[in-house]
Amino acid sequence: MAFELSAQTVYILFLLFFVCSTCGQLYLSVRQSKAVLAHRNHVPAAFTQNVSLAEHQKAADYTLAKQRLARYEILFQALLLLLFTLGGGLDLLARLNQEWVQHDIAQGIVLIGLFALVNMILGWPIAWYRNFRLETKFGFNKMTLATFMADQCKGCLLAIIVGLPLLYVVLLLMRILIATHWFGGAWWLVVWLVWVIFSLLLMWAFPKWIAPLFNKFEPLKDDILRARIENLLHRTGFHSDGIFVMDGSRRSGHGNAYFTGLGNHKRIVFFDTLLKDMQAGEVEAVLAHELGHFAHKHVFKQMIVTFILALVIFAVLGWLLPQSGFYLGLGVHESSHAMALLLFMLVLPVFTFPFSPLASVLSRKNEFEADQFAAKYADASDLIHALTKLYRTNAASLVSDIWYSRFYDSHPGARERIAALQIATKAD
Template identity: 90%
Template structure:
């Protein structure tokens, strides 16, 4: 609500830093788009809170547990069916919001390019992928929980073994994602522009970065938003540009955007984030290990059918409620990383080109140039537009 109030208050005035590069009409479109997203976000928050209450103290998880016990009799199979039923119910209940976001909100502002066929094809592929990839992992986790807990000498550290399995699985998934998973949803073609490819390869050599290729993704298949990212692990890292990003960018601006992304790797932001994620996951699994035998953990959340699978599901379901207060810390660290990556880009490319590229991205994505300070501190993973541009201009003057 604070963010909406701040955006609305500045709707009719383009910030001075962007007066020459963003028109009033573009600024007002960004404001209206931001207000619409904030409105939907409030409804989504209330809807997710309602679902959480229905699944827990409302008896939803108990109902799913009784159904799984009725259909199968093997403990691990019951757990798999329970979690599968929950995932399916959560998916179906979330469809109306997902449909509205794409086919009403995004379409209203000219961003949605997705058809209903693509929407449901994505849903089907996601479910199939969850079965092929997630089902074996879930079976291994439940098997280890049951086996290790029954083996008293290992029962107290079952969570450590499961955490190790999860870490290995996560690394394998990161390694496999660019080559086998991402192409299920989008087409990736090698960059064909020889001049741009030569410029990018020169930048890669200057920064000492090695990749498995430079690709263009058909992002316009689903959305008008533009972006660029790195994916993969080790020697299988790929540079990916959305086709919507390349459409309106000069070669020097694309180079500056890429230099920013390279800055994340140069400062080891990706590696540090991965390590932090693994450490936090270890703490989470240890907490689950402590809660597993506590009857109050289940009864206090309205569950009367305890099991290993129920403990896993219930814990992951309520965990975001308790980690939410730490969001500002994650946001602060993320914004710090973005500033470092910007400074790296200013060093190996051109700060003015990055400013121009960011301005084009703000315009193309209808990103708000105004943000409430407290909202930004709590939620924003990237610095505000004015703050970010000011920092880059300071770097330019310093040079």
């Protein structure tokens, strides 16, 4: 091995990145709260005609409440990470698992399953508070406790049905390829390929078989709106498997629209909450924006970037897996293939946090391009009105701290986005 990590090196690097990541997230959250609070009593000039002071203040208060909860969640997740790693939590799960299960692959599956179950249960209080306190306070939550628990059970069942076979195949491949030294030790390349194929199949199957487990999808019944949308699809050369309305109001008052699926299984989905508040021209403009992502191949490009990054991640895992320092430096003494997967994915966000702005910059660029596409094939003023309504009905803050935005915002700021569309309107 050309370079071997010592346990001390891993320990120091982990603590360094852990502190930077945790403090960085808290710092950015505080900055965002301060920026929103500083502008709470003044509606930005671009929105004074369409957003009242009361609506603006509701958005500010909603954002401040979410940021307060986010800070508690950051600290909670940081504590859990320390308990699972340096605190010996993963070691404890591994030892308990070894007493119950004998076969190595079964041990690996049970270990990861136990971790997922414990992590989910520990996360329930925050999830419950977010839905039944914070969202309810601001009038967005429509979910009952029965629906919440049903979603949790469905998620667990889906993870077992879909995730268990993938995990079994991955662990089996790791055992065979590592033991036989096939592919010159590049077992991770084969596992990455299996993961890519699985991801594509999941994207293809999601709209038809998975999404309906959680929501009802009905064909769009408004004939006038349907005709307008079909005309837009014809003008842009887009083909889909149908236009559907989702019962988003069953869980939340937030409105949205999205595309899902691959190939002939692509679907256009509108939340019923969005259609309730939008005029036909505004719905068309929102759809035109989504079509812009496909026209500019944003979905395909993002998928390729994701696969390339995953390849790098698997390669790093392949390098770390045989190194004892990787486990010992993170407080783990019970090493195995499954433990390597679990430990690596658990600490990965700590080391990737500094690179968050790169993904956000690319995403915001894509959103600007999609807006310009919408301005070309629909009325830019309709998109401005639609976005303003979305900001209003979703209580989205019209103000954001510049550094918080650089790290987290996948969409451009409200003022920048509207200003770019106004320029496009004048150009027309």
